[in-house]
Every structure is written in structure tokens, then in C-alpha cells.
Amino acid sequence: MSRRKNTTDRRFRDQLRQFEAAPPDEVWRGISSALELDKRKKQVLWIRRIAASIAVILAVGTIWILLRESPETKLVIRDTPEADSQEMPQADDRDTPEAESRDTPEAESRDTPAEANLQSVPAENGIREKQVNLADANMPAPQGETLSASTEGNGTVSGDQVHAGLLKPVPRRSGTGFQTEFTDPQTLLAMSYYKSTLPEESEGIDVFEEWGEDGQASHDKWGVGTQVSPVYSYRNLEVSDGNTAGSSYYNDLEDGIVTYAGGVNVQYAPLKRLSIQTGLHYSRTGMKVGNAYYAQLDERNTFMDAGASRQASINNSTGTIEMPQSLDNAYLANEVPLAIGELASISMTTNTLSDANGEILQHFEYLELPVILRYRVVDRRLGFHLLSGLSTNFLVGSKAYYQEDGNKKQIGTTADLKPVNYSGIMGVGVDYSISKRFHINLEPTFRLYLNSINSDSMIKSYPYAIGFYTGILYTF
Amino acid sequence: MQILTEFLVDELNNIINGCLKGNRKCQEQLYTMFSTRMYGLCLQYADNQDDAADILQEGFIKVFRKLEQFRGKGSFEGWIRRIMINTALERYRSQVRMYPLTDNTVKKEDMVYEEVFEKLSATDLVRLVQDLSPRYRMVFNLYAIEGYSHKEISEMMGITVGTSKSNLSRARDILQQKVKQYFDTSEHIS
Structure with missing residues (x-):
């Protein structure tokens, strides 16, 4: 029967289409205050944008400076006492006014022969990568016999060759990574590095660091590991036309849950401080709907008329929970009086309602393929790092449960969820090397889904998860 | 008549332009022009007057926030009306409850005579x-009052076309019964 022919439709439409009524005065007051708030928000937004721009510039600048300060600083040292006698005449010869301008390219090129007897080793003293000439330091006249060739009375040593000649072999001393010898507290005469034979607790020094044949510090480039984490997850809602009342309604009703996540990782470190990680993680996120209860229906008063399809659903902010057809108990959530009214409206004469102290749990299970960059801000045995990345997440499960008094029963699955989603990852972490190869870590991490996980066009749900990932890493 | 219509259109355009500039007086004028008609609409979609006032307030806030999206095509009142209905639809969707997706209510003959309505x-x-x-009300309003098709209603409400049809049928039955009850009661009293 069309709406034109139907008497009921026509009668109601004729009377209601142009129906008018005076609204309460407080409606305009509410609108007016909301518009005033909008005006202020716009002003604050500009200030925020400027502040955010400054923060981004500072962050980028800081990262750029940190990346420029490569740990591969080379120190020029000598390790053969014989070289002293060979170098000294050259030093004398070159100790001329012309050679004083040793920073020029010409002066650099003359250093080549001397460097044949020198060994370059890296050190982590924060000095930019360059040939660190000890002659750069202002030195007083040396007192040792090998330094007597320096005839300059003013105590200033000019030229790399001279400085190379001034280097003094330092006796080997076990148990320390670096040894220094000073003629006075402010003057560095020589530095020598010896690889420690025994690991030693030494703050500030990477006791597991190895030195390659080229004199560069070597580090494990590959790593495999595993991590697990308890995860608190919830969601942000975005209503398509900015209806904050709709989202606040759900926010009052729903809440986050604690689940877990974990997986295996593979990482590659092209630089000592920088590594890139991928892997495969399983994560379970979700949320719960409070004030749930169920109505136990007797056989004579089925939820719907006999022969009708017994399919039911719960619409909430994130997806629709679909029940199986053989539904004996009607699971309901929120607004008990209205729900009873709903039941009554479909001709139910009797039903048994339990207290509304249950919860409906929605679990969203994903397999995650993350790509994470880590930068070690503190590159020591007890290190500190920052991490950031992206993850592609594949939906593998969407079970929904009813939970009450510790009993949990699956009642259906959440439909309308997108099969693939993407999330951004940010976090910090501490790591500790328990041996040369094994490292443990703890990483408080924040993950935010970048696209809505539900297909609903009106209410978009963006889950987020806060986890404390801990695990072990084996490097090689 | 045409001159009056043009005058009203010009006045409305001036008010809209003022609203776009954030002029509070124009915003109040716009609200005054449409609030009674829209409140009448909201009452049909709400459980009670308080809910209707909430829908009206939310709807008008959206109207002012999205005013720049009104391109001048079609009726401005129709545009506002659609926003109000969408707001009511969102509130309906936010009522987290279990709803039967399908229903097999049997169609019944119109039981209410024309003269019964005359007294209402x-x-x-x-x-x-x-x-x-809420569901029957929403389907009935969208179909019978606003003139949407079952297909459109199924998309708006996230239900099947069959459910929309059965809900409409059930809503009509309930309304007819209530009209009859109302009539019987009033007859009895009189």
C-alpha cells in the first residue's frame, strides 16, 4: 500500500507536515553559548598551530643535530714507540711559521706520511667525524724524553707531524676501555684505547663494543627478538557532522579494556644508533559496553513471532554486534526502562530480567606488520631510545562476549569492521645489554589507528592502545 | 505575491550572509524564522519535549557551523529540515539496544475510519x-511524513528493506489501534 493511498499515512502527513510548536527559551541560549565557544576555539586554534609549527621545527632541528653527531669519531694515536724517532725530524722541519696554518688543505695533505704510522679509532665522545689532531690542544712544553725535540718555548705545538711526534705510548692496563694521561689537569697528551678482555660494569662505556680491522667501531647489524605487552585499548570517536552529543553519549556508556599483545621482531641497524624493525605481532584491542543485562525468554513468548528469523544486533559506536540466529537469551545494553519498553512493544508478555550489571565486551584481533624506527639517544649498556613507526593491521577476529560476575560467554561477532587498517606508533624505551648478544627492553608505546576501523559513515571509531612492551633481543 | 517572495528571499540571503560573518543578531533572526517549524518536526522524532529540544539545539548548532556548505541550491528550509532529521537519526542510532532485524508482522486492514481522525x-x-x-517511529516518520523510499530508509537506518517495510506496517497497526482506543475512550467519556 503506497503512502498516498494509506489512510493512516495521509492523515498523519496532512496534519504533521506543517506542524509548528514554540520551543523552550533555553534552546537558543544553548545554541548561543555553543557558537560563542566556537568563536573562542578558532582563536585558540591559531595559537596552537603556531605553537605546533615551532615544536616541529625544534624537533626536526634536534634530530638533525643528533644525526650529524655520528659516533664514528676518529682519534689519531700512535701505538709504536719507534715511530717517535722517525717523526721527530719531520716535526722539527715543519715547525715553521708556514706550517702553523695547519687547518688549510695544504697542511692536511702533508699529514699523509705520518698517518701511515697512525691508527684511527672511533670514540664516542660526541665529536664530529674528523681527524682529531691532538696538536689542536694548547700544550705546554713536554717533559718526557720523547718530547724533548719540541723546541718551541711558547709551549704551542704546530702542525700534525709535530703533534704526532709528541704522542707517547701508554702502557697497557687491563680492565678499562680508555686511558688518558695528562701533564696537567687540562692538557690531553695522549689517548689510547685497549679492548678490555673482561666485561666490566662501566657507566658511560659500551663494554660490548667491538673494533673492526679498519679501526671503526663495529656493531651488530641484525637482531631478532620477541616482545609481549599488556595493552589498554579504547577508541576516539568522530561524528561525521561534528555532533559532539552523539560521541559523548557513547563515551559515557562505553569504556576501554585491558588485553594483551605480542609478537616476534627482526631488526636491522645500518647505524649504531639507528635501527629499523619489522615483524609480526598479534594484538587484541577492544572496548566494553556497560550496564548490560540479558532477558531470559520463555518458550511461549519468543522474542519475535513464530517462524520469524531470530537475528538480532546491538548498534554501538564501533560496529554492530550480530547475534547468532539460535538466540535464547536476549542480551541488551543500557537504558533498562527503554529496553523493557522495546520488549513490551513486540508483544512480550513475560520475561525475566537480570540486574544490569553485566558488560558486553568487543574484542578486535589484529595481525600487525609494523615498521618501526628506533634512535638510541643514550647509546650505552643501559640505553634509552625513541621509537616511531607505522603498522599495517589485518583483522583476524571480532568476537563479542557477555560478561557478568566473572562469567564470560561469546554472544556473537562485531560486523561492519574494515579488514585492513593502519596505525601510527610512538614510544620511548630503555634497553639493557645482559651480554654481548642478548638485550632486554621495556618500551611504553602508544598506537593510534589512522583510519576508522568501522564502516559506519556517521560515527567513525579510531582505536588507540597504550602498551608496555617488554622483551628480549638477540643481535648478531 | 511575487514581490513579497523576492523580498523574503533577499531578507533571508542577507541574514545568511550575516550569519556567515558571525553576526549574532542575524543568527538569532535565522533561529526565530525557523525554530517553531523545526521544533514541530523534532517533536515527531522524539520521545518527549526535552528530547525534541535537544534535537533542535544540536540541529541548529550544526546549521550555523555548516552554513557555508549551503550552496543556495534548493530550499533553505528543506536543507535545515534534513539536518534536523539527520540529528534525530543519530540520536536514534545512539540508543544502544537490541533490535530485531527482521519482523514478520502480518498486515492488517485499515481499521480506523476517516471520521476518527477528524477529532484528533x-x-x-x-x-x-x-x-x-524508536524504530517504528523513525521508519514511519521517514516514510509517511518525509516521503523517503524503503531503500533510502534502509540505508539511513542501517536495516534491510524488508525490515523497513515490516516496521512501517507494524507502526501503522499500532497507530491505528491507538487512534481507535483514543476514539473509544473519548466516546465513552462523552
Whole structure:
């Protein structure tokens, strides 16, 4: 029967289409205050944008400076006492006014022969990568016999060759990574590095660091590991036309849950401080709907008329929970009086309602393929790092449960969820090397889904998860 | 008549332009022009007057926030009306409850005679519509009052076309029964 022919439709439409009524005065007051708030928000937004721009510039600048300060600083040292006698005449010869301008390219090129007897080793003293000439330091006249060739009375040593000649072999001393010898507290005469034979607790020094044949510090480039984490997850809602009342309604009703996540990782470190990680993680996120209860229906008063399809659903902010057809108990959530009214409206004469102290749990299970960059801000045995990345997440499960008094029963699955989603990852972490190869870590991490996980066009749900990932890493 | 219409259109355009500039006086004028008609609409979609006032307030806030999206095509009142209905639809969707997706209510003949309706005012009819369950009310309003098709309603509400049809049928039955009850009661009293 069309709406034109139907008497009921026509009668109601004729009377209601142009129906008018005076609204309460407080409606305009509410609108007016909301518009005033909008005006202020716009002003604050500009200030925020400027502040955010400054923060981004500072962050980028800081990262750029940190990346420029490569740990591969080379120190020029000598390790053969014989070289002293060979170098000294050259030093004398070159100790001329012309050679004083040793920073020029010409002066650099003359250093080549001397460097044949020198060994370059890296050190982590924060000095930019360059040939660190000890002659750069202002030195007083040396007192040792090998330094007597320096005839300059003013105590200033000019030229790399001279400085190379001034280097003094330092006796080997076990148990320390670096040894220094000073003629006075402010003057560095020589530095020598010896690889420690025994690991030693030494703050500030990477006791597991190895030195390659080229004199560069070597580090494990590959790593495999595993991590697990308890995860608190919830969601942000975005209503398509900015209806904050709709989202606040759900926010009052729903809440986050604690689940877990974990997986295996593979990482590659092209630089000592920088590594890139991928892997495969399983994560379970979700949320719960409070004030749930169920109505136990007797056989004579089925939820719907006999022969009708017994399919039911719960619409909430994130997806629709679909029940199986053989539904004996009607699971309901929120607004008990209205729900009873709903039941009554479909001709139910009797039903048994339990207290509304249950919860409906929605679990969203994903397999995650993350790509994470880590930068070690503190590159020591007890290190500190920052991490950031992206993850592609594949939906593998969407079970929904009813939970009450510790009993949990699956009642259906959440439909309308997108099969693939993407999330951004940010976090910090501490790591500790328990041996040369094994490292443990703890990483408080924040993950935010970048696209809505539900297909609903009106209410978009963006889950987020806060986890404390801990695990072990084996490097090689 | 045409001159009056043009004058009103010009006045409305001036008010809209003022609203776009954030002029509070123009915003109030716009609200005054449409608030009674829209409140009448909201009452049909709400459980009670408080809910209707909430829908009206939310709807008008959206109107002012999205005013720049009105391109001048079509009726401005129709545009506002659609926003109000969408707001009511969102509130309906936010009512987290279990709803049967399918229903096999049997169609019944129209039981109410024309003269019964003559005795009912628009306010009485609004009250009858408000007494419907949210889903039946929404389907009935969208179909019978606004003229949407079952396919459009199924997309708007996230239900099947069959469900929309059965809900409409059930809503009509309930309304007819209530009209009859109302008539019987009033006859008895009189």
C-alpha cells in the first residue's frame, strides 16, 4: 500500500507536515553559548598551530643535530714507540711559521706520511667525524724524553707531524676501555684505547663494543627478538557532522579494556644508533559496553513471532554486534526502562530480567606488520631510545562476549569492521645489554589507528592502545 | 505575491550572509524564522519535549557551523529540515539496544475510519507518534511524513528493506489501534 493511498499515512502527513510548536527559551541560549565557544576555539586554534609549527621545527632541528653527531669519531694515536724517532725530524722541519696554518688543505695533505704510522679509532665522545689532531690542544712544553725535540718555548705545538711526534705510548692496563694521561689537569697528551678482555660494569662505556680491522667501531647489524605487552585499548570517536552529543553519549556508556599483545621482531641497524624493525605481532584491542543485562525468554513468548528469523544486533559506536540466529537469551545494553519498553512493544508478555550489571565486551584481533624506527639517544649498556613507526593491521577476529560476575560467554561477532587498517606508533624505551648478544627492553608505546576501523559513515571509531612492551633481543 | 517572495528571499540571503560573518543578531533572526517549524518536526522524532529540544539545539548548532556548505541550491528550509532529521537519526542510532532485524508482522486492514481522525488534533497525533518505539517511529516518520523510499530508509537506518517495510506496517497497526482506543475512550467519556 503506497503512502498516498494509506489512510493512516495521509492523515498523519496532512496534519504533521506543517506542524509548528514554540520551543523552550533555553534552546537558543544553548545554541548561543555553543557558537560563542566556537568563536573562542578558532582563536585558540591559531595559537596552537603556531605553537605546533615551532615544536616541529625544534624537533626536526634536534634530530638533525643528533644525526650529524655520528659516533664514528676518529682519534689519531700512535701505538709504536719507534715511530717517535722517525717523526721527530719531520716535526722539527715543519715547525715553521708556514706550517702553523695547519687547518688549510695544504697542511692536511702533508699529514699523509705520518698517518701511515697512525691508527684511527672511533670514540664516542660526541665529536664530529674528523681527524682529531691532538696538536689542536694548547700544550705546554713536554717533559718526557720523547718530547724533548719540541723546541718551541711558547709551549704551542704546530702542525700534525709535530703533534704526532709528541704522542707517547701508554702502557697497557687491563680492565678499562680508555686511558688518558695528562701533564696537567687540562692538557690531553695522549689517548689510547685497549679492548678490555673482561666485561666490566662501566657507566658511560659500551663494554660490548667491538673494533673492526679498519679501526671503526663495529656493531651488530641484525637482531631478532620477541616482545609481549599488556595493552589498554579504547577508541576516539568522530561524528561525521561534528555532533559532539552523539560521541559523548557513547563515551559515557562505553569504556576501554585491558588485553594483551605480542609478537616476534627482526631488526636491522645500518647505524649504531639507528635501527629499523619489522615483524609480526598479534594484538587484541577492544572496548566494553556497560550496564548490560540479558532477558531470559520463555518458550511461549519468543522474542519475535513464530517462524520469524531470530537475528538480532546491538548498534554501538564501533560496529554492530550480530547475534547468532539460535538466540535464547536476549542480551541488551543500557537504558533498562527503554529496553523493557522495546520488549513490551513486540508483544512480550513475560520475561525475566537480570540486574544490569553485566558488560558486553568487543574484542578486535589484529595481525600487525609494523615498521618501526628506533634512535638510541643514550647509546650505552643501559640505553634509552625513541621509537616511531607505522603498522599495517589485518583483522583476524571480532568476537563479542557477555560478561557478568566473572562469567564470560561469546554472544556473537562485531560486523561492519574494515579488514585492513593502519596505525601510527610512538614510544620511548630503555634497553639493557645482559651480554654481548642478548638485550632486554621495556618500551611504553602508544598506537593510534589512522583510519576508522568501522564502516559506519556517521560515527567513525579510531582505536588507540597504550602498551608496555617488554622483551628480549638477540643481535648478531 | 511575487514581490513579497523576492523580498523574503533577499531578507533571508542577507541574514545568511550575516550569519556567515558571525553576526549574532542575524543568527538569532535565522533561529526565530525557523525554530517553531523545526521544533514541530523534532517533536515527531522524539520521545518527549526535552528530547525534541535537544534535537533542535544540536540541529541548529550544526546549521550555523555548516552554513557555508549551503550552496543556495534548493530550499533553505528543506536543507535545515534534513539536518534536523539527520540529528534525530543519530540520536536514534545512539540508543544502544537490541533490535530485531527482521519482523514478520502480518498486515492488517485499515481499521480506523476517516471520521476518527477528524477529532484528533495535530498535537494528539504527535503524541501518538511519540508513543511508538524508536524504530517504528523513525521508519514511519521517514516514510509517511518525509516521503523517503524503503531503500533510502534502509540505508539511513542501517536495516534491510524488508525490515523497513515490516516496521512501517507494524507502526501503522499500532497507530491505528491507538487512534481507535483514543476514539473509544473519548466516546465513552462523552
